[in-house]
Amino acid sequence: MKYLGIEPEKIKIGSFDFTCCEGCQLQLANKEDTLVDFLALLDVVNFREISSHRGEDYDIALIEGSITRADEVERLKKIRKRAKILVAVGSCACFGGVNQIKNKFPIEDVVREVYGDDPVETLPVRKVSDIVKVDLEIPGCPVSKEEVERIVVNLVTGAEIKFPKYPVCVECRRNLNTCVFDLGQICLGPITRAGCGAVCTTGKTGCIGCRGPAEEANYEEFRQILKDHGFTVRQALERINFYGGLPEMVIDES
Numbered sequence: 001m002k003y004l005g006i007e008p009e010k011i012k013i014g015s016f017d018f019t020c021c022e023g024c025q026l027q028l029a030n031k032e033d034t035l036v037d038f039l040a041l042l043d044v045v046n047f048r049e050i051s052s053h054r055g056e057d058y059d060i061a062l063i064e065g066s067i068t069r070a071d072e073v074e075r076l077k078k079i080r081k082r083a084k085i086l087v088a089v090g091s092c093a094c095f096g097g098v099n100q101i102k103n104k105f106p107i108e109d110v111v112r113e114v115y116g117d118d119p120v121e122t123l124p125v126r127k128v129s130d131i132v133k134v135d136l137e138i139p140g141c142p143v144s145k146e147e148v149e150r151i152v153v154n155l156v157t158g159a160e161i162k163f164p165k166y167p168v169c170v171e172c173r174r175n176l177n178t179c180v181f182d183l184g185q186i187c188l189g190p191i192t193r194a195g196c197g198a199v200c201t202t203g204k205t206g207c208i209g210c211r212g213p214a215e216e217a218n219y220e221e222f223r224q225i226l227k228d229h230g231f232t233v234r235q236a237l238e239r240i241n242f243y244g245g246l247p248e249m250v251i252d253e254s
């Protein structure tokens, strides 16, 4: 792509996976109709899902996954030193994600239960910002490809980066959905940051908070919604604690 006959210098980008399912990187590699335009802005020097090239000279590092091993800590620190901008991508990287459920149990019990007679080295799960400075977090399980592409383009062009402040309920109502509370399910949409298009509730499944807390969330109102539909905060905790991104809510069953 040329501007006024000049080929602009492309921003070098690397994407790195740690402990995770790699679903966020797959999201980025999917949907070929936007991939070509997206990649036209960038020089991908390291991205295992889409290229065999392993360059170490990147400006932007996308980090996927949580940190659960000593060698991952060292690898992450090396990436941080090389990158000008480090972006945590996905709920595992931003909050510990599903993996952080492990931290609620004694680690030796987890290793025995999962690996039996073939134990592996594993540490309590940490999010990326527990180890290194993170410039930007893009949550979601998986991330929204459109959101990551928009944010990376904004980083490249220097445009302001904005996330929705309002909760999932706003997008859900916009989609004219029936509220899943009225179908007998708990939903974390009232306290979870929008931006996913309310994809779960549109499919009639309650939100489990993969995008973390909405800035404009009203927790007292959420308690009331639970109560009005015959649920307690204790019953909502399994969802609230699932990704590790939402604040602990005090259990009050009065």
Ligand code: SF4
Binding pocket: 020, 021, 022, 023, 024, 025, 064, 065, 089, 090, 091, 092, 093, 097, 098, 140, 141, 142, 143
């Ligand atoms: S955030 Fe979800 S999709 Fe992304 S790597 Fe973690 S578990 Fe996989």
Ligand code: SF4
Binding pocket: 168, 169, 170, 172, 173, 177, 178, 179, 180, 181, 187, 188, 189, 190, 198, 201, 206, 207
């Ligand atoms: S509580 Fe859940 S289902 Fe109900 S409107 Fe909000 S996001 Fe939609």
Ligand code: SF4
Binding pocket: 140, 141, 168, 192, 193, 196, 197, 198, 199, 200, 201, 206, 207, 208, 209, 210, 211
């Ligand atoms: S509805 Fe909730 S759980 Fe589903 S993608 Fe959106 S934020 Fe994540």
